Structure formats: C-alpha cells, structure tokens
Amino acid sequence: MLPYIKIKNLGKSYGKNEIIRDLSLDINSGEVIVFKGPSGIGKSTLLRSLTYLEPFQKGSIEVGKYVLNANLDRRKERETIRAVRTQLGFVFQFFNLFPHLTVIENLTLAPIQVLRKSKEEALEDAQKLLKKVGLEEKANFHPEQLSGGQRQRVGIARALAMKPKAILFDEPTSSLDPEMKGEIVRAMSDLASEGMTMLIVTHEPAVVEGIASRIVSFGAGLEVLSDTAR
C-alpha cells in the first residue's frame, strides 16, 4: 500500500531560525502516530506545515493525490491547499471554537459553506457526531457554557464533520484538567478503533501512548531520534 502522507526533505525556518532541517517521513492510512519531543522543538510547526497554515522553504508534502511544494504560489495553488485542508482535520490545544456560534452551528458551518452540503444533511450529520462524542444535549449551547473537556470534544466533532481522511491533534489534552484528559483519550481511542488515521503531537506521551500504533521522537531541527512501531 502506498503511504497516505509523504513528507520529503522538508525544511522550514522562521527568518534565520531554522526549525525543521531535513525531515522525511511516510505515514500510512490507519496509523495512529504520536510525535513527541521537548517543548519548542517544532512539533506544532510540523502539523501547521502539513495543512499549509505555515509556508515552508524546502522539500514537499504529499497528501493523497495532492502535492504541496516548497515556496509555492499561494494564489495559484489555493485550490490544492484547500483540498489538503478538507482532507486533514485539525484539533487545537486551545480548541479555537467559534464563540459567536452554537455548538451545532460550529459543526455545520464548514460542511454547508465549504462542502456545499444542504442544511438538513449537515444538521443530521452534526447531530450524529454530537451523539458520538456524548454531547447531544449541548447542541444549542455556546462554547463558553461548556467545560474544557466538552469543548475539546466539540473540537473533535467539528473536525470530523468535514469527513477528513486523517486528523491532526496539536496537544489535544494539554490544556485540560487530569480528569478531563481521560474523556478526550476515550474519544480518540474510539476513532482509532474505527481505523481513522491520526497524527498526535504531545509532550505528555504517557496520556496517549495507549492508543498509539507508532511513536516518533524528535530532537533539535526536528531530527528523528527514534521511530518505533507498537
């Protein structure tokens, strides 16, 4: 089977500050891969480069049939970039829910506007997803009325609503109280058992190691120090 995500000789700097020196990595469909490494090493930067929230200067990234090359022209390639983004769901450390919308609206906005789904279809899907993460009663709440764990479950559901091929998690549990970490890991574990491809960045690997199929540990310049399957 061909790898789903191919990172080839990726290089990324902020000005003179080189964050990713020369990273090559293949990720297969169905893998649950945990990226670990000290704080500030560039793990978030890697995830943000995969969806081109950050431009990079060297190498290329392939996601399915789409290719993002270094120094591409954002304007010309904007359809490719958007296609990659709809394939890769993103779950943020600080949730980044839309505070002016209700929970259900957070889930239906992008399917309606980006995937051009009908309102009814989007609502139906969203309700199923809320049920899956155990929040069907909170559909009409605003994010500020939810606990941290509930917010992060909405964040996961929002990513799933786009029917992504893989989900990128950037420190999904780090800003949560210990008892809430558990509910998030359970939700992630359910996803893993359904065969979802997941890339999980964390500096507390113990929390998510249980669901990992592969663990990659990074050093300076995002050099791969170890890459072990489990």
Add this chain to the structure above:
Amino acid sequence: MKRYLIFLLMWVFCFPVLAHSEEAWDRVQKTGELRWGGDAAGGAPYVFPDADQPDNLIGFEIDLVEALAKKLGVQAKFVSVQWDQLVPALLRDDFDAVFNGLEVTQDRLAAIDFSIPYYFFSEQITVRAENNAIRTFNDLHGKKVGTLSATLAHKILEDDGNITAVGYPSPVEAYRDLEIGRLDAVFMDVPIAAFYAAGNPKLKNLSDLAGEGIYAAGVRKDSPQLKMKINEALIQLIQSGELKEIYLKWNMWNEKQDKLADPKQWDVKRAHEKNPVMKFSKLLLLGAGMTLILSFLSMAIAVIVGSAICAGKLYGNFFVRAVCNVYVEVVRGTPLLIQLYLLYYGLPNLGIQLPAFAAAVLGLGFNYAAYEAEIYRAGLLSLPKGQEEAARSLGMTGWQAHRFVLVPQAVRTILPPSTNDFIALFKDTSLVSIITVMELTRAYTTAATTTYRFLELGLATAALYFLMSFPLSLWSRRMENQKHASVH
C-alpha cells in the same frame, strides 16, 4: 415654562446692559471717542480692506462716520465683528453704535434703537449675462437664489415661499456660485451689487429693483442722548451736502436719496412696521430633518468606504496599502472644515462642480471613512489568531472566514466606538453650514441672528440635537455592556 424662559432671557440680556447703563453719550464725551461697529470682512462698499493696502480699511461708512465724528468733536474708533453678531455685540457694549448697512427691521427694532436713515436702498437681482428668462422678481419663483445670511433680502426671499434661498456669509462666494451656475440669481442690496456685479462681464444687474429698506445707525435703547447727537450730526451732513458727496464718490447716489432730507421719512419705526417676521419653528424643524438625513447618508458612505480602506490596509499589496495609509493620515491630519471648503469651493476650479448637499454628504462620509477604517482594522486585529486558523483549516476561503467567523466577532468590538463616531458625525454635520446647507445649526443662527432670541432658540436647538442623539448614546451604552457581559 415659557415665563421662566423669558425671565432667564431677561436676566442674560439685560444684566450686561444694566451693568453699563451709563448713557453712552456721557462716555463718548468723557473719552472723546465714538466706538462704532461693523464687519471688516462683510464686503464692499461698506467697510472693507483697501486692495492696495490691505491693513487700511476704506468704504462709504468709514467716510460717513469720520465726517459724523468730526461734527460731534470726537474721534471715530472702528471695532470689527462678524456681521450677524453686530446687534448682540452692541447690546454687550462692545461699541456705542453700529454703522454697517444695518437694515431697519421689526425684529431689530424690538432689540435696539435706530437713528434717522442715512441711505435708502433696494434689492438688486443679478443674473448671468446670457440669461434672458429672469426679468423681474416673480421670475425668481422655483429658482435657486443666493443672498447674504440674515439680511432683509434673505427674509424677502424666504417669505416669498416659492424661492429656494441660499444664504452666504459674504458676497464674493455668492456671485462666484452664480457665475459657475450653482445659482440662478443673486439678490442683494443695491450697493453690494453695484460694487461686485456691475463690472463683471459674465453677470448683469436687472433694472427691476425689489423691496425697499433703509440703513440707519443702531444704538442701544438706553442711549437716547447718543441717538439724538447722531441724528443732529446726520441732519447737518445731509443739509450741507457732505453726505451726498460721499455717495457720489462711492457711485451710490440716486434720486431715491432725495428723501434723506425729508423729515417725514425720519421716523424709522413707522416706515418699517410692515416688515414680515419669519416662521422659525418651521425653519428649525426642517433643519433638524436635514441634519438627520445628512448624518445617515454620510454614515452609510463612511461604513462602505471605511470597510474598503480597512481591507486595503490589511490585505492589499504594497501599493494599495500605501495609498490607504496616506489617505487615512491625510484625512485625519487636516480639519474637516478645510476639506468641505475645498470640496465645495475649490473643486470647481478643476471643472468638478458638486451641489452643496452632495459635497456635504461626500465630505462628511469620506472624512469619517478614515476613522471607521481604523476602528474596523483594530477590531479585526484584536481577534485571537486561532480563529482565522480554525476557519482556514476547515477549508474556508479568506472571504468565507471573514464573512462567517471573523467579522461577526469583530462587530462586537467595533459597534461601540463606531456608534460613538456616528454621534460625533451627527454633531459635525453643523460644519456643513459653511457650504450653504441649511441644517439645524444654520437654521438656528439664521433664526437667532434675525430675532436676537439667542437663548430661547439656542435651548430649543440644543434640545433637538439632544433628542436625536440620546437614543444613539443609550444604544451604544447597551452594546458596551453586552460586550463586557460576554467576555469573561
């Protein structure tokens, strides 16, 4: 309520007068100086700067008062104030008498006393040289006619009811707007028209004169002695022919002035009982309506143009950003008054001629657009970066991210300062009175400078402004509270 107002009015107006209740003539004698008031910027041929020597004032009234002071054995001392402030300044005792083409009117007679007439004038209709359609006063119906604010001519036009009267602060602008076609005619006192229009080949003065009025010296009612002395001196000047000589010198003599020597014409009160009084409540309400329309239209322009500038500043390329930056800085760094003046009086020099209302709306709108743009920009920049990232990573375009995620959130931050701006704009509409738009402040000055009921009309005007702006303030405060309530 009304009784209190009148009491207040009496207090405010009588107090300074009472404080100086010493007969003006006694003081003129004591100091050997007759202080007289006029407007040095009011135009020729009354009192105006000599073109060759601008710090030297000339005019037929300078000659007249010099001659009169000589007869009284005192020195004449000129004090300049804005023309429509002459009567209030006289009442404040800024000077002893007014000699400045001050027409005798019913309203003025209620506030001050007048000497015997020193000139009989009519109103002159001036049109463009090629205009043959307007021949008499009645041809002015349905036309736009310029005149000086708060003059008898202004009142005659207003009272006709079928003429659009446009009030100007001084003659030059009015004759210029006639030349370039903004006005159909100008209607002003004969001496003014003789000076400004007679020598201009593009304009012509009609032979059909309208109305008739008299110029007389204004004095306070508590100075009967001074009035008597001025009358005596004027009679001497009339009988000796000295006054006629002055008028001949200024090209103002005509057969009408024969009446000056007729004692039956000297009672100015009787002569002007029939002068009409304007309907001021209607004028104020119309002004308030205009202020509202101006505010809403200008704000609509400010919001649209402001959004465009904000987008240009945030997302434009280098060139667009530079243009937007320069625009915002220039607009914020220059007075709105000058911008309005340039737009209305300056643009015609480049061949662009805006009607006064359009100039007012565009001037206010494009000025406030600069402030709106900055508010919007600050509002968008204040959002957490994660919001745009979340929208983008869901595959939204830049437009979608703004339309559904960023702008709705920024609006909460933007609305309170933007509403405050609207209230400021609302009050700034008073500035457009300088480009002849009859909004509330202009309606007030017109009404007050004709009736001298500054206090009553001023309170009424302030009340109108307040009634219109207070709901907005309330709304803005509510919005502010909501914003604080939703951010923990």
